[in-house]
Amino acid sequence: MPFGLVSAWNKRRRSKSEDQINPWVYKPAEQWQIECKGPQPKRRNASAVYTVKEMEEATCSFSDEYLLGKGGFGRVYKGTLRSGKVVAIKKMELPPFKKAEGEREFRVEVDILSRLDHPNLVNLIGYCADGKQRFLVYEYLHKGNLQDHLNGIEHVKIDWPSRLKVALGAARGLAYLHSGSDVGIPIVHRDFKSTNILLDTNLEAKISDFGLAKLMPEGQETCITTATVLGTFGYFDPEYTLTGKLTLQSDVYAFGVVLLELLTGRRAVDLTQGPSDQNLVIQVRHILNDKKKLKRVIDPEMGRNSYTMESLAMFANLASRCIRVDSHERPSMVECVKELQLIIYINSKGLGMTMHALRML
Secondary structure, eight states: OOHHHHHHHHHHHHHHHHHHHHHTTTGGGGGGGOOOOOOOOOOSSEEEEHHHHHHHHHHHOOOGGEEEEEEETTEEEEOOOTSSSSEEEEEEOOOOOGGHHHHHHHHHHHHTTTTOOOOBBBEEEEEETTTTEEEEEEETTTTTTHHHHHHTHHHHHOHHHHHHHHHHHHHHHHHHTTTTTTTOOOEOOOOOOHHHHHHHOOOOOOOOOOOOOOOSSSOOEEEEEOOOOOOOOOOOOOOHHHHHHEHHHHHHHHHHHHHHHHOOOSBOOOSSSSGGSBBBHHHHHHHHOOHHHTTTSSTTTOGGGOOOHHHHHHHHHHHHHHSSSSSGGGGOHHHHHHHHHHHHHHHHHTTTOOOOHHOOO
């Protein structure tokens, strides 16, 4: 082998092994490389870089009093930066065998969110990559996540017009990702679920947690074959589970599951139920297009004066198409946005809402 080729090969091998052996070596976000062959878009805003000390000050040394929630990634705290800005701080806490995976997810989330700009995506304010410590700093959303509002953790459950507003906002966020967004290449979220839909004071939905997101390949290809099926049980696209082929329609399936949660007020998977009633999709799929049976699964906590049966039937029909086993039979997210806009109009018209009230949704 010619010397030039040997030298280049050795350089590539050293570079690769260094990143794999010690993934915790700090690099500025600008040096991180997402698997993207297209031109790198300009960043909307440079993400702020914080120190561990600043993270400790913001959360009173990660006091339980400031704890907002826990997940497989670690914990999320409410914090106040030195500027006085209130934020949500995700502290990554992973076991040793998952550290490399966690580092990859951390870099992906910072890189992708730094490029995106949409009102229905959570805003990444900055990050901390200090030694082996990893933190993500987001805008603080006062109303928490959607699942809390549907499952009684919040004191008041949201009514039907508000649920339609949340569904439309989430649909717009996914449609933006799938359309190519500001990255120039479609993005699959891969972990879309009700706990990753955050709500602001006006119940405007914002999609969060992009650690598993994937950029779709350029050209004519419409899927990515992954070695490991990742996501959350209950939201998995059946085709992705069986074949390992990830597509934009995988997000559409998960969106359909969230629509079912909005319709029924139930969890996607509820292990407190009997074996045959644990999976929401299996439980209601066969009755979504039967208006008489549909009444049995409507969330009883919704006020009857907040919805029309026509809007519920249209919503259930959309959900049923999103969760079809054959991904080719599912609508696109752009189509979902259009249908939800129509459903909102039909519901407001049936309730006699004024156009001013409709614009507020």
